[in-house]
Amino acid sequence: GQQVMQIPQYQHVQEGEDFTTYCNSSTTLSNIQWYKQRPGGHPVFLIQLVKSGEVKKQKRLTFQFGEAKKNSSLHITATQTTDVGTYFCAGLKAGGTSYGKLTFGQGTILTVHP
Amino acid sequence: SQTIHQWPATLVQPVGSPLSLECTVEGTSNPNLYWYRQAAGRGLQLLFYSVGIGQISSEVPQNLSASRPQDRQFILSSKKLLLSDSGFYLCAWTSSGARTVSRDTQYFGPGTRLTVL
Numbered sequence: 616g617q618q619v620m621q622i623p624q625y626q627h628v629q630e631g632e633d634f635t636t637y638c639n640s641s642t643t644l645s646n647i648q649w650y651k652q653r654p655g656g657h658p659v660f661l662i663q664l665v666k667s668g669e670v671k672k673q674k675r676l677t678f679q680f681g682e683a684k685k686n687s688s689l690h691i692t693a694t695q696t697t698d699v700g701t702y703f704c705a706g707l708k709a710g711g712t713s714y715g716k717l718t719f720g721q722g723t724i725l726t727v728h729p
Numbered sequence: 730s731q732t733i734h735q736w737p738a739t740l741v742q743p744v745g746s747p748l749s750l751e752c753t754v755e756g757t758s759n760p761n762l763y764w765y766r767q768a769a770g771r772g773l774q775l776l777f778y779s780v781g782i783g784q785i786s787s788e789v790p791q792n793l794s795a796s797r798p799q800d801r802q803f804i805l806s807s808k809k810l811l812l813s814d815s816g817f818y819l820c821a822w823t824s825s826g827a828r829t830v831s832r833d834t835q836y837f838g839p840g841t842r843l844t845v846l
Contacts, residue, residue: 621772646833657819657837658773703772707833714780715761715823715833721772 617642619706621720629728634691636723638704645709647680647687648717653700661689684709694727701725731756735820735838742845748793748807750841752820755801760822762803763835764795767817779803780825815845 618641628634638647646665650658662671664680664687671678677690687704701724705717732755742748754760764776775788777795785795792811796804803820821835 648834650835657840658835660834660836663834705835714778714786715825715835716763716775716778717833717835719773719775724770 617706617708617718619704619718619720621704621723623723624721625724625726627726627728628694630696631693634694634698634725636689636702636704636725638687638689638706638720640685640706640718642685643709644684644706646707647684648705648707649678649687649689650703650705650719651700652703652722656700658703691725694725696727696729699725699727731822731836733820733822733836733838735818735841737841738839739842740844742810742843744812744845745809748805748810748814748843750805750818750820750843752803752805752838753801754803754822757801757822757824759800759825761825762797763821763823764803764805765819765821767819767840769816773819777805810845812845815843817842 621638646663648663649661651661652658662678667684668682669680675692679688691698701722703722704720707717734753736751762779765773766776767773777785777787779785779797782797782800793807818841820838823835
C-alpha cells in the first residue's frame with residue numbers, strides 16, 4: 616500500500632533558527648497537505664499543494680511540492696516558541712476513487728528552546 | 730460554519746469493558762467521515778471511513794467497529810477493550826461535494842483520550 620515517510624522524527628532548535636521537515640511518498644500524489652498539531656491538541660490544516668513544483672508561503676512558512684509529485688517539504692524561517700508542535704504531511708493518492716483518504720506521515724516533533 | 734464535536738474528551742476504561750465514542754458534525758451535509766487513532770507521540774492511523782449512512786470501510790483489522798446511523802453522526806465501538814486500544818481517537822470530516830481545492834481538506838475534532846487499564 617501507499618506509504619508516506621517523513622523525516623526527521625524529532626527536531627530541537629534554538630529560537631531564531633530555521634527548521635525543515637521532509638516528506639516522501641511511495642506513489643505519485645494528487646495533492647499533499649500539511650497539518651500542525653499543538654501539544655495536547657488535534658491536527659489543524661495548514662495548506663494544500665496540488666501542482667507539480669508548487670511553492671506556497673504563509674508568513675515564515677514555505678511549502679514545496681516536488682516536480683514528480685512524490686515529495687514535499689515545509690521550511691520555517693526564524694522559528695518562534697509558538698511554532699512548537701508536530702507537523703504532519705498527508706498525501707492523497709493520484710488516480711481512482713480515494714474518498715478523500717489521506718496517508719499521513721509519522722510527523723516531525725518540533726521543540727523550540729527560547 | 731461547520732463544527733465537529735467528539736465526546737467524551739477523556740475516558741478511562743478497564744480491560745474487557747465496552748466502548749462507545751461519538752462524533753457529530755454540524756453545518757454540512759453528506760460529509761465523508763473518518764476515525765483515526767494516534768498512539769502517544771506518533772502518527773495517525775486511519776481506522777474507518779464512511780461516505781454515507783450505513784456505509785463503513787475498515788482500514789485495519791482489530792476489535793473495533795464503526796457505525797454511521799445518521800448523516801452527520803459517526804460512532805466508534807468495541808465489545809471488549811484491550812490494553813492496546815489505548816490512545817488518542819480523532820474523528821475527521823471532509824466535504825463530499827464538487828471537486829474543489831478544499832474538498833480533500835480534513836477537519837479534525839478535539840479527540841478522545843482513551844486509557845485502558
